[in-house]
Amino acid sequence: MSTASDQASGRREPGELFGPRFELFADVLAIGLVTAVACLPLVTVPAALATACTLLRRRQRYAEPCTAGHYVRALRARRRRADLTAGGLLLAFGALFAADAALATAGLPGAVPFALFLATAGTALAVLALRACAQEEAADNWPAALRAAARNTVRDLPGSALVLLALATAAVCAWVLPPLLLLVPGPLAAALTAVERRVSA
Template sequence: MSAPTDTAAARREPGELFGPRFAFFADVLAIGLATTVAALPLVTAPAALATACTLLRRRQWYDEPCTAGRYFAALRARRWRADLAAGGVLLGLGALVAADAALAAAGLPGAGPFALFLAAVGAVLAVTGLRACAQPAAAESLPDGAAGGWRAAVRASAARTVQDLPGSLLVLLALATAAVCAWTVPPLLFLLPGPLAVALTAVEARRAGPFATADAPKASTH
């Protein structure tokens, strides 16, 4: 009996050293590093992560490579007024949660229950914000992106955070895993946005029906 031919080696193009899985791995590393650079001002973090999710979604739909050049080209094409407003809201919420955490750590009466409540609120806000970055509406600058912008993206992510609890738990687990990796191996911090964007994109694409992405390409009828 002959050996099966449906292997990574059989699917390589002539002269190609690595298979498609390695190409995806390289794309994720490139996207992770580019996202880290783009998010350094902090106020640009939502736009940076949304762009990464957009390129990964396009890779799934159209098999486009996720190179750093494509990433920064898509980043430059964004509507930065709305993106910077979203980043400002993110920083404001982060500062508010940090201030409340400092008060809870000061040992005031009722600090224990308040700390638990604050942790729950912070987790919900984090999951909602991350899922918003993976919404097609957050990629409104692209020609085939869904209309609506950040407001529509946040509304959709808030609904999914509540209605799709398994997906929200997966996002929270991905965020916790990224935090542990960054704490144990600090140099990985520069690459972690790539796998995090992969997790967010996969969570949003894993469900059919009401949770399917609205602007996914339709099957050809020709």
């Protein structure tokens, strides 16, 4: 049996068929699948993604199991009222953004600069929301997670660019091959966790 230090370093013990990195890949795919299912009500998207980031972070730090069962238990243990509030605000912002986007494409005067502003604001808010889900504070304090995410978004511009690249990659993969939509939350959560881990390191 491999130890936590072996798993953290990626070493493979004699006789092992698959190394820890291959196991991490399998865990990321499993977490992606259960996260996609947990996101189906839409209002649960922040909590689902934050739970995935928490499990992947604890796996990296403490070599804890990262299975679907652990995910479900961790999701049930969250503060549901705060999570639903965060999800409701996310849906409200999404609806407002969609309405503004419809107005920007309606051919009204000033539509082009407004569309550019809307794209810039939407990109910044998407990065902020994703980085908030990867914060440790997202487990029980969404306002603190948003403050930490806003600070990191501004101070760590390369990390914000990596988050945006991860989101774009996930979107392209899901668009090219729609069944991948059930798996992309896992790699996305892994990318978010790695970016925030990079900041703390």
